[in-house]
Amino acid sequence: MSATKAAAPFWRAAGMTYIGYSKMCADMVRSCLKEPYKSEAAEFEKVHFSRAKWVDGKQPKTTICEDDK
Amino acid sequence: MLARSAVRPVLMAARPVVGAQQKNGMATLKEIEQRLKSVKNIEKITKSMKVVASTKLTRAEKAMRQAKKYGAANEELFKNSEIGSDNGDAKVLYVAISSDRGLCGGIHSSVTKATLRALNANPEARVAVLGDKPKAQLARSRTDDFVITFNQIGRDIPTFAEAAAIADEIKTKGGEWDVVKIIYNKYISAISYEPTELVVTNAKSLNEAAGFKAYEQEEDSTGDIAEFSLANALYLALVEGHAAEQSARRTAMDNASGNAADMIGKLNLQFNRARQGKITGELIEIITGASAL
Numbered sequence: 197m198s199a200t201k202a203a204a205p206f207w208r209a210a211g212m213t214y215i216g217y218s219k220m221c222a223d224m225v226r227s228c229l230k231e232p233y234k235s236e237a238a239e240f241e242k243v244h245f246s247r248a249k250w251v252d253g254k255q256p257k258t259t260i261c262e263d264d265k
Numbered sequence: 266m267l268a269r270s271a272v273r274p275v276l277m278a279a280r281p282v283v284g285a286q287q288k289n290g291m292a293t294l295k296e297i298e299q300r301l302k303s304v305k306n307i308e309k310i311t312k313s314m315k316v317v318a319s320t321k322l323t324r325a326e327k328a329m330r331q332a333k334k335y336g337a338a339n340e341e342l343f344k345n346s347e348i349g350s351d352n353g354d355a356k357v358l359y360v361a362i363s364s365d366r367g368l369c370g371g372i373h374s375s376v377t378k379a380t381l382r383a384l385n386a387n388p389e390a391r392v393a394v395l396g397d398k399p400k401a402q403l404a405r406s407r408t409d410d411f412v413i414t415f416n417q418i419g420r421d422i423p424t425f426a427e428a429a430a431i432a433d434e435i436k437t438k439g440g441e442w443d444v445v446k447i448i449y450n451k452y453i454s455a456i457s458y459e460p461t462e463l464v465v466t467n468a469k470s471l472n473e474a475a476g477f478k479a480y481e482q483e484e485d486s487t488g489d490i491a492e493f494s495l496a497n498a499l500y501l502a503l504v505e506g507h508a509a510e511q512s513a514r515r516t517a518m519d520n521a522s523g524n525a526a527d528m529i530g531k532l533n534l535q536f537n538r539a540r541q542g543k544i545t546g547e548l549i550e551i552i553t554g555a556s557a558l
Contacts, residue, residue, distance in 0.1 A: 213436065214489035215429045215496050243426045245418040249438055250411035260417075261430060 294543065297536045304532060308525035314368070315518035318511050322455075325508040328422045329452060335425075336501035339465075339494045346477035348466055355443040355470075357390040358412065359383055360435070362449040362502045364419035365397040369514035372450055372458065373398035376506075379448050379460035384410060393439055395419075395431070395503075413439045419507050428500035436492060443467055445495060449502035450509035456516060458509035463498045467491050 207217040226237040248258040361380040363373045377399050384390055384407060392407065394400045394414045403411075415431060435445070444466055451461035468491040471477050477487075 208485075213433055214492050215433055218493070219426060219429055240424050241426050242424060243430050245415050245427060245431065247434055247438075248414045248416075250408070250413060253408040253411070255411075255414070258416075261434070 294536065294539050297532060297539060301529065301532045301536060304525055304528050308522055308529065311518045311521040311525060315515055315522060318515040318518060322508065322511040322515055325422055325504070325511045326452075329504050329508040332501050332504040335497045336463075339463075339497045339501075342490070342494060343464070343466070345479065346471060346474040348470060348474045348477075356441070357387055357444045357446060358435070358439065358442040359390055359392045360445060360447045360499070360502075361392060361394045361396075361399050361403065362447060362499075362506050363396040363399040364507070364510055365416055366420075366510075366514075367398060368517060369510050370517040372510050372513040374402060375458070375460045376448055376450060377402040379462075381407070383446070383448065383462075391440075393435060419503065419510070422507060423500070423503035425496070425500050428503055429496045432492065432496035432499050436495070443470060445498075447498055447502045449506040450513075452505050452509040452512065455512050458513065463502055465491070465495045465498045 212220075223241060226234070226241065229237055244260075244262050246258045246260045248255045250256075359380055361376050363376045367373075373396070380392060380399070380403060384392060390410070391412045392403065392410050393412050394403060395416070395418060397416045400414050400416065413435065415434075418427060418431075444464060447463040447465065448460055449463070450458040452458055466474075468488040471491055472487050482490075
């Protein structure tokens with residue numbers, strides 16, 4: 197139990213969310229794969245969408261969110 | 266003639282000189298031929314769109330079967346923790362999930378209608394929208410309730426990384442919510458879908474839930490599981506919505522091709538009749554001319 201207790205805070209202390217942390221872990225594992233599987237698995241990593249935050253019924257600007265690598 | 270050309274300049278320009286002679290309310294041969302050609306082109310387009318949608322649908326269905334497992338894990342957690350039914354003053358965020366592309370039947374408006382119903386029932390609630398189509402439909406009356414919108418998603422099969430990123434955005438930029446309700450198209454079969462709600466609660470209500478204490482865990486990981494279950498639910502909704510959209514597009518394009526084929530048949534008949542009529546007319550003219558000699 198003490199191991200998890202010691203391990204838990206470091207990413208939280210760095211201001212990461214759980215999802216961000218688990219995504220990073222998953223990316224690490226994927227990057228360890230060998231070639232035919234590696235590019236296959238890379239498909240799961242791609243992120244592309246755009247976002248707009250609305251304030252008082254207006255849409256100030258849109259931001260494109262892509263794979264931040 | 267002048268008045269008519271003023272009202273329908275385009276048609277008049279397209280009409281050949283011969284056409285002017287034999288009009289009596291009927292479309293001329295040339296006109297029918299042109300329409301026939303354009304309808305044939307449309308049929309070709311809808312047919313190929315249908316084929317594309319069918320291929321995509323097979324892949325989307327496969328992805329959906331895998332994504333269902335994520336949803337099942339969520340469901341089990343919420344079922345076992347026995348979260349009490351909504352109390353009236355909970356802050357609710359609706360997430361309407363659809364996509365950017367049209368030509369797929371009523372898939373977007375079914376989500377929009379369900380969202381509007383929910384918003385009318387719960388005026389305090391706000392909404393986050395995924396996809397240009399439902400955004401445009403909801404923007405007619407509900408821009409004040411928009412919190413955050415996303416688009417350019419769902420072109421291909423959505424990935425978990427995307428769902429996670431969106432969950433992160435909603436968490437960090439969308440404000441604080443007690444309950445997140447995801448409205449998406451549930452894929453029932455290849456020909457039917459239904460707008461459905463997925464409910465995700467936040468860490469606080471998970472901690473208060475009766476059955477949740479049965480899970481052995483540390484205090485601060487409740488927030489993590491709430492975050493993760495939001496990503497999970499979003500992933501399921503995105504992938505299932507995608508599959509429903511592809512199947513709806515396939516059906517819509519199938520119907521469009523069928524209608525085009527009907528139209529082609531009718532126009533062909535009309536074309537042949539008009540051509541035959543013209544030939545008969547010419548024959549009569551020749552024969553009467555010859556007999557008058």
